[in-house]
Amino acid sequence: MSAFLLFVLLGLGAGSVYALLGLGLVLKYRxxxxxxxxHGAIAMYSAYVFVNLRSTGVLELPxxxxxxxxxxxxxxxxxLAPALIITLVxxxxxxxxxxxxxYRPLLRAAPLTKVCASVGVMLYLEATAVLNFGTTSLATSxxxxxxPIRLAGIAFPSDRVYLAGIVIVVAVVLLVVxxxxxxxxxxxASAENETGAALIGISPTAIAGRNWVIASLLAAGSGILITxxxxxxxxxxxxxxxxxxGAALIGRFQSFGWxxxxxxxxxxxxxxxxxxxxxxxxxxxxGLSDGAPFVIILITMTLSARRLGARGDSGTWKNPKLGRPxxxxxxxxxxxxxxxxxxxxxxxxxxxxxxxxIITMCICxxxxxxxxxxxxxxxxxxxxxxxxxxxxxxxxGDLGIPFPFSxxxxxxxxxxxxxxxxxxxxxxxxxxxxxxxxxxxxAMDALVFSNVGFSGGLGGxxxxxxxxxxxxLGISDGKVYPTITFGVMLLVIVVFIGxxxxxxxTSATGRMMIAxxxxxxxxxxxxxxxxxxxxxxxxLSAFIAGIGGGLLAYQQGTVSSxxxxxxSSLTVxxxxxxxxxxxxxxxxxxGLMFASDGLFVSFLDKVLHVGQYQMIVAGIALAITAxxxxxxxxxxxxxxxxxxxxxVRLRDRIFPQKPPVAGTxxxxxxxxAARHPVTPAVVPPVKEKEVAHG
Amino acid sequence: MxxxxxxxxxxxxxxxxxxxxxxxxxxxxxxxxxxxxxxxEIVALLGxxxxxxxxxxAAIAGLIKPMTGEISLRGxxxxxxxxxxxxxxxxxxxxxxRALFHDLxxxxxxxxxxxxxxxxxxxxxxxxxLPELKKCLGRKAGMLSGGEQQMLAVxxxxxxxxxxxxxxxMSLGLAPVVVERLLPxxxxxxxxxxxxxxxxxxxxxxxMEVASRAYVLAHGRVVLEGATADLRSSQSLIAAxxxxxxxxxEALTGSAETQHHPIEPETAKAP
Numbered sequence: 001m002s003a004f005l006l007f008v009l010l011g012l013g014a015g016s017v018y019a020l021l022g023l024g025l026v027l028k029y030r031x032x033x034x035x036x037x038x039h040g041a042i043a044m045y046s047a048y049v050f051v052n053l054r055s056t057g058v059l060e061l062p063x064x065x066x067x068x069x070x071x072x073x074x075x076x077x078x079x080l081a082p083a084l085i086i087t088l089v090x091x092x093x094x095x096x097x098x099x100x101x102x103y104r105p106l107l108r109a110a111p112l113t114k115v116c117a118s119v120g121v122m123l124y125l126e127a128t129a130v131l132n133f134g135t136t137s138l139a140t141s142x143x144x145x146x147x148p149i150r151l152a153g154i155a156f157p158s159d160r161v162y163l164a165g166i167v168i169v170v171a172v173v174l175l176v177v178x179x180x181x182x183x184x185x186x187x188x189a190s191a192e193n194e195t196g197a198a199l200i201g202i203s204p205t206a207i208a209g210r211n212w213v214i215a216s217l218l219a220a221g222s223g224i225l226i227t228x229x230x231x232x233x234x235x236x237x238x239x240x241x242x243x244x245x246g247a248a249l250i251g252r253f254q255s256f257g258w259x260x261x262x263x264x265x266x267x268x269x270x271x272x273x274x275x276x277x278x279x280x281x282x283x284x285x286x287g288l289s290d291g292a293p294f295v296i297i298l299i300t301m302t303l304s305a306r307r308l309g310a311r312g313d314s315g316t317w318k319n320p321k322l323g324r325p326x327x328x329x330x331x332x333x334x335x336x337x338x339x340x341x342x343x344x345x346x347x348x349x350x351x352x353x354x355x356x357x358i359i360t361m362c363i364c365x366x367x368x369x370x371x372x373x374x375x376x377x378x379x380x381x382x383x384x385x386x387x388x389x390x391x392x393x394x395x396x397g398d399l400g401i402p403f404p405f406s407x408x409x410x411x412x413x414x415x416x417x418x419x420x421x422x423x424x425x426x427x428x429x430x431x432x433x434x435x436x437x438x439x440x441x442x443a444m445d446a447l448v449f450s451n452v453g454f455s456g457g458l459g460g461x462x463x464x465x466x467x468x469x470x471x472x473l474g475i476s477d478g479k480v481y482p483t484i485t486f487g488v489m490l491l492v493i494v495v496f497i498g499x500x501x502x503x504x505x506t507s508a509t510g511r512m513m514i515a516x517x518x519x520x521x522x523x524x525x526x527x528x529x530x531x532x533x534x535x536x537x538x539x540l541s542a543f544i545a546g547i548g549g550g551l552l553a554y555q556q557g558t559v560s561s562x563x564x565x566x567x568s569s570l571t572v573x574x575x576x577x578x579x580x581x582x583x584x585x586x587x588x589x590x591g592l593m594f595a596s597d598g599l600f601v602s603f604l605d606k607v608l609h610v611g612q613y614q615m616i617v618a619g620i621a622l623a624i625t626a627x628x629x630x631x632x633x634x635x636x637x638x639x640x641x642x643x644x645x646x647x648v649r650l651r652d653r654i655f656p657q658k659p660p661v662a663g664t665x666x667x668x669x670x671x672x673a674a675r676h677p678v679t680p681a682v683v684p685p686v687k688e689k690e691v692a693h694g
Numbered sequence: 695m696x697x698x699x700x701x702x703x704x705x706x707x708x709x710x711x712x713x714x715x716x717x718x719x720x721x722x723x724x725x726x727x728x729x730x731x732x733x734x735e736i737v738a739l740l741g742x743x744x745x746x747x748x749x750x751x752a753a754i755a756g757l758i759k760p761m762t763g764e765i766s767l768r769g770x771x772x773x774x775x776x777x778x779x780x781x782x783x784x785x786x787x788x789x790x791x792r793a794l795f796h797d798l799x800x801x802x803x804x805x806x807x808x809x810x811x812x813x814x815x816x817x818x819x820x821x822x823x824l825p826e827l828k829k830c831l832g833r834k835a836g837m838l839s840g841g842e843q844q845m846l847a848v849x850x851x852x853x854x855x856x857x858x859x860x861x862x863x864m865s866l867g868l869a870p871v872v873v874e875r876l877l878p879x880x881x882x883x884x885x886x887x888x889x890x891x892x893x894x895x896x897x898x899x900x901x902m903e904v905a906s907r908a909y910v911l912a913h914g915r916v917v918l919e920g921a922t923a924d925l926r927s928s929q930s931l932i933a934a935x936x937x938x939x940x941x942x943x944e945a946l947t948g949s950a951e952t953q954h955h956p957i958e959p960e961t962a963k964a965p
Contacts, residue, residue, distance in 0.1 A: 185806040189795045196793030199755065200807035201781035201854055 002154045007275040008268050009156045013229040014243075015267020016163035017043075020222035021244030022251065022259040023170060024215035029253040030191045031211030034103055034114045035431055037570060040241030041125035042098075042216060043223030046091040047232055048133050050224045051140045053083040062094060064131050064616060080143065088220050095216020099209055102623050107205060109630045110320065111431050112377065112581075116574040117626040122238060123571070124619030129234040131612060137231035143224065163225060164264060170218065171260035178256070187211055242442050242566060243267075246297040249435045266293045291446030294439040301436050302424040319375055319517055321635040323583035326648060328502035330655055335588075336495045343487040352482045353602035355475070355555055358490045360598055361591035362548035364576040365494075365501050365584070370541035371573070372581040373505060375517030376425050376534060377434040379569045380441040383421075384542045386564030387444075388414045388549025390454055393461040393559055403466040403473065411546030418542020422535050429520075441566050449561035460560030463553040475555055482555075490551060497544055502584050513537060571596075578625045580634025585644060589633050594622075707732050707768075708858050708890040709754065714763030716753040722761060723749040724914040731858065731890040736880060738901040738922070739894045741911035742936045747894045748790060750911070751862050754892075755787035756780040768857065784857035790866060792847040796836030800827060800846055803835050807853040820849045823879055841872035848876070852883065859883065860892045865900065873897065877904045898936075902926050910935045917943050 021039055028036045045062055052058050057073030072078065078086075102117050144159035178184035190197035190204040197204055223237070230236070243266050251259030273289040325331065339358070346354055363385055370376050392410035395401045401409065424436045449455050465474025466489070475486040504510045512533055515523040520530050553559045575594035580586030593600045596618055605614065629636050638644040707730045717723035724746035731737045739747050752758045754765055756777040765772045772780060781787075795803055804817050804827075821828050824845045830838055835846060844864065851859055861880065865873040881904050884891045895901035902908065902922045910918035910925075910932060917935045918925070925932060934942035 182806065185798065185802055188798060189803075189806045192795045192797055193793050195757065195777075195789065196795060198757070198777035199781055199787050199789065199793060200850060201778050202806070203776070203778040 004272065004275060005151075006154045006156055007271045009154075009160050011268035011271025012160040012164045012264060013226070013267065014270060015264035016160075016167045017222050017226045017229075017240055017263075018243045018247050018266050019167045019260040019263025020170065020218055020225070021240055022247035022263045023167075023174060023256055024218040024222075025241075025244055025248040026251060026253055026256060026259050027174070027211050027215040027218070029248070031187055032099075032103055032107060032114075032208040033111060033191075034106075034118060035111070035245070035253075035435065036215075037115065037118045037241060037245075038098070038121035038125060039215070039219055040244065041122045041129075041238045042091060042095060042219040043226075043240065044232075044234060044237030045094065045125050045129055045223070046087050046220035047223035047227050047237060048129055048138075049090050050083055050087040051138055051227060051232060052133075053078045053086060054080070054140060059086065059090075060132060062125065062128055064128055064613065068132060084143075084224065087224055088217060091220020091223065092213055092217045095219065096209070096213050098216075099212040102627065103212070104205060104209070105627050106630070107208065109626075112320065112371075112434075112573075112577050113626050113630045115434065115570075116577050117623045119567075119570050119574040120619045120621070120623030120626060122241075122567075122619070123615055123622065126234050126238045127613075127615035127619060131616070133234065135233055135235070137233045138227075139231050140227045142228040144228075146228070159228065163229075166225070167260050167264060171256045174256045183207075183210070239566070242438065243270075243293060245435050246293060246439055249297060249301060249432065249439070253431075266296075269293055269296065287446035287450035291443045291450075294443035294446070297439040298424065298436060298443060301432070301439070302427055320372060320577065320580070320582045321631045322372065322514065323505075323580075323585065323634065323638060325502035325505055325584055327651070327657075328499055328506075330651065332495050332499040332502070334651060335498070336491055339491040339495065340488060343484050343491070350599065350602060350606070351487065352475075353597060353599045355482055355487055355490055356602075357591040357595055357598035358487070358494050359548055359551045359555060359591075360572070360575075360595035361587045362494045362497060362551060363545055363572055364579070364587035364590040365497055366541040366544035366548065367573060367576045368581055368584060368587050369501055369504070369544065370537050371577070372583070372586070373510060373513045373517065374534060374537040376422070376537060377430070377437065377573070378421070378538075378541070379434050379438040379573060380421050380444065381541075381545055381572055382564045382569040383441045383444040383448075384414050384418060384545035385549035385552060386449060386455075386559075386561065387417055388546030389463075389553040389559040389564075390449075390456075390461060390549075391546075392550040392553050393456075393463045394454075396464050396466075397462065403468050407466070407547065407550040410550050411543045414542045414546030414549070415539045418538045418540075418545075419535050421542075422538025425534050425538065426531050438566065438570070441569050445561075445564070445566050449564060455559075455561045458560070460558045462558045463556075465557070466554055475557070486554070490555075493547065493551065497547065498584050498587070501544075505584075509533075509536075574622055574626075578622060578629065578632060580632030580637075582632065583634040583638065585637070586632055586634040589637075593633075594618075709892070710764075710766045710769075711750075711754065712764045712766075714750075714753060714760045714765060716749055716758055716760045718749075718758070720761075722914065724753075724911070726763065727909075727911070727914075727916045728763075729909050729916065729919075731892055733857070733890050734884050734888040735907065736884050736891040736893065736905045738905035738908040739892060739911065740898055740901060740908055740932070740936075745911040746914040747911055748862055749914075751787060751789075751860050751892070751894060754858075755785055755860060757787075781854065781856075784855075785860070786851035786854055786856035786858070787860045788844075788847045788851050788862060788864075790862045792843055794835040794843055794847055794850070797834060799832055799834055800838065801831040803846055803850050804853050807850045816853050816855055820852045823852065823882060824849045840867050841869065841876070844868060844872070844876060845879075848879065852887075855887075856889060858890045858892065862894045864893060864895060865897050873900060877901075880904055898932060912936075912940060912943075 021043060025036060025039055028034050028039065049060050052060050053072070055077055057071060057076050057078045059070040059072050061068040061070065098121055102121060103114065106114050106117055142159060144162045146157040146159040148155040149158045149161065178187060186197070186202045186207050190202050190207050194204045244263065247259050247263035247266055250262035251257070270289045270293055273292050277288055342354055343351060363381065366384070367378065367381055370378055388410055391413050392406055395410050396403070396406040421437060421440045425433055428436055455461065465472060465476070467473055471485070473485055473489045475482045477483050512523070512528045515526070515528055516530050516533055524530050552563070575590045576586060579590035579594055591598055595601065596614065601614065601618070625633065634644070636642060709729075709731045711727065711729045713726045713728055715722045715725045727750060729737070739750065741747050749758070753760045756772060756775055756779070767780070767783060767785060775783065795806065798806065804820060808816050826842065827845055827849055830842055835843065838846060848861065864876060868876070877900055880891050880893065883889050893901060893905065902925065905922050907920065908922050908925055909916050912935045917940060918931060931943060
């Protein structure tokens with residue numbers, strides 16, 4: 001019994017950090033509607049600053065190349081108090097600068113735009129930390145007194161108790177401030193109704209800025225406090241944001257008390273599971289303590305879901321702009337032809353990069369369908385991809401199922417998972433769905449991908465190359481790498497999927513999906529069965545993602561779980577969104593321009609030798625693109641005088657459309673429709689087209 | 695206190711809108727409208743749906759930027775001032791949807807609006823005007839009835855001691871009894887606090903009762919303006935402008951040039 005108590009107390013350490021980070025996330029969400037995925041990264045960077053000050057007295061600034069290390073003490077370690085103060089100020093200033101530079105311009109943007117910008121910031125900070133500090137873990141001297149305390153026959157380090165005490169004090173202070181002071185009232189008011197707040201003289205921006213500063217201070221503080229407990233490295237610290245998000249989610253991004261309690265509880269559950277694993281050996285031995293809390297979050301959120309506190313004007317879920325594919329079959333054929341030309345024209349690493357781009361397009365298409373058409377956010381998309389890849393490896397390797405069947409069967413086997421992760425979407429929507437699916441991804445990561453039998457452990461699992469009728473379709477044929485045949489196979493599959501998604505968009509089902517996206521209740525009123533439709537979208541999206549996973553497996557030859565880590569889902573959603581999640585072209589642009597191993601980035605690398613700075617560039621590019629193109633690059637291109645319009649004109653000039661005949665009005669453009677009088681019976685399709693253009 | 699509070703009385707008007715056009719996405723909804731309000735005066739803005747009343751109010755309150763023209767508050771241009779700045783400078787808009795903070799209690803809604811320095815006395819004052827609010831101080835705004843919510847919205851606007859109170863669609867969704875109770879409150883406010891009040895009201899007869907002057911908008915233009923006493927006598931004019939029948943208005947006023955009621959020729963603007 002006492003051993004269990006010991007693990008409860010030990011769990012308070014991590015739990016306190018989750019709680020503090022979670023409180024910061026609540027502050028940020030309540031004041032700006034931003035779910036800041038970079039929150040953990042700020043804590044991580046502050047922790048590094050603190051550790052460096054304590055060991056060498058060097059102040060580390062958050063950039064590269066430019067001078068970033070300022071010696072303050074001439075190589076001497078700095079005392080605790082000044083280091084603590086400098087770091088707290090540092091974290092606060094960092095948070096304020098990020099607010100002014102990134103989040104303030106996005107205050108009235110759609111929540112997903114904000115998410116993308118924060119993912120950009122997170123990538124930037126993490127990559128900068130890797131370059132400036134390396135990836136080896138650092139340990140540091142304790143800050144809080146940690147002499148063992150004896151209680152009920154067990155000894156445990158006292159700092160855990162102090163940490164939990166700090167959490168409780170912070171939560172109570174926040175509670176009191178936000179309930180009883182005018183600043184707290186103003187924050188609550190402007191969170192609920194921004195226009196209303198402005199009309200009574202409250203500046204929502206100023207309020208948001210102040211909250212952001214407090215949250216950053218908390219992040220820096222929690223970064224410092226955890227250093228003695230958990231060894232410091234860029235990735236794992238950044239990942240603390242995931243359980244913190246879970247805690248904030250249980251607090252519905254509103255309640256300080258629940259968030260703090262949930263954070264502590266998550267830490268305790270994790271710690272206790274480690275103990276339980278030693279007692280009950282039938283429990284899964286890998287990833288249980290990492291994964292179980294997310295399973296708990298998933299289940300509680302699904303069963304007890306209430307909507308996240310709506311965030312006034314700017315927090316309402318703005319849907320990304322939609323495109324409307326015209327002449328999908330012709331466009332697909334042209335795309336395929338252009339793709340083949342590019343494949344032949346490119347060689348070596350650039351051809352391989354183009355193949356990566358095509359595969360990324362496939363994954364992005366699954367998001368265009370799910371998030372673009374139906375408005376359901378999924379941060380677990382790479383989990384689908386990963387499961388698809390591993391299943392394919394099992395099917396074609398162990399069971400020897402031949403090529404096209406193994407790929408299709410593998411993707412079909414991802415569908416139940418898609419439906420499972422889609423179940424919470426029947427109860428939660430918008431931003432909370434994003435966090436719930438993130439929890440699902442984290443659970444998958446910890447429980448499924450860490451399972452050696454399934455994923456082959458660190459070495460991964462090999463995948464035999466595809467072949468059909470004795471023709472080798474693999475990426476390598478012994479002499480050439482990568483082969484054109486493999487690229488053509490990718491093009492055939494992905495262009496076909498793109499064609500299907502385009503046809504879906506204009507079909508009756510597509511219209512129903514868009515109705516659900518716009519207003520679920522209204523969709524239900526006109527007789528659309530919302531729940532099955534959502535699940536269908538999740539299933540289809542999972543299928544496409546599964547195909548993407550299979551293709552990825554064929555391309556890499558060996559699949560390892562590291563490709564499908566939690567944050568890769570975040571990145572793939574971010575690039576699709578920034579590229580234009582409501583359009584097929586968005587997936588194409590995401591694959592070509594934004595995929596980190598795609599054509600454009602590899603080309604940049606070849607020309608400019610971005611090399612090690614790639615992630616930093618990617619992070620900055622993501623944040624800037626999100627601010628500059630809140631509707632997505634593809635939507636900007638589809639605007640007046642945009643590239644897309646020119647493409648359509650060129651296409652229609654080379655392949656002129658048949659003259660309009662009554663009954664084939666669907667393919668007729670508006671101007672033509674206006675010239676030819678139509679009978680009322682065939683008016684609706686034209687009208688629908690008109691709406692889609694707006 | 696900022697410099698803007700120093701009286702720079704040029705025209706004796708609280709609000710002076712000159713040939714203002716405003717709209718959304720580059721499309722003008724109201725075109726070249728002019729209107730003025732003096733302290734202590736109640737002015738009604740009338741017109742059918744889509745005439746541009748709410749857009750006019752939004753521009754005055756700083757929620758949207760006018761495309762052309764000038765809005766001045768007590769002699770100083772409001773250009774470049776955001777909505778919250780204008781609110782602090784004395785413009786209080788009660789929007790159509792009331793924009794209450796539903797998760798805050800009635801008392802908190804009032805308190806959050808009383809900026810820094812101003813204490814409980816303005817709250818007390820508001821409760822004198824709207825004694826009905828006293829019994830629901832501790833309840834969340836979202837739990838109030840429609841009438842109580844509208845009272846709270848007006849009360850919240852008053853807490854900041856505005857120089858100009860703008861009320862959009864006061865009677866929307868309210869029972870006639872409640873409207874008849876609320877409109878006199880506006881008269882009370884104008885008389886006792888010398889606040890200028892601009893009301894948009896669908897209920898024309900009621901609006902005419904409380905307001906001393908009125909402007910009638912149609913298709914984004916002022917088609918009729920004048921003292922309510924005079925306007926009341928020409929119901930057919932108002933009816934015509936409500937139906938957007940500008941020809942009829944011109945025929946009735948006998949003036950195709952000014953587009954204005956001849957009662958107040960000095961405020962007539964160039965066509």
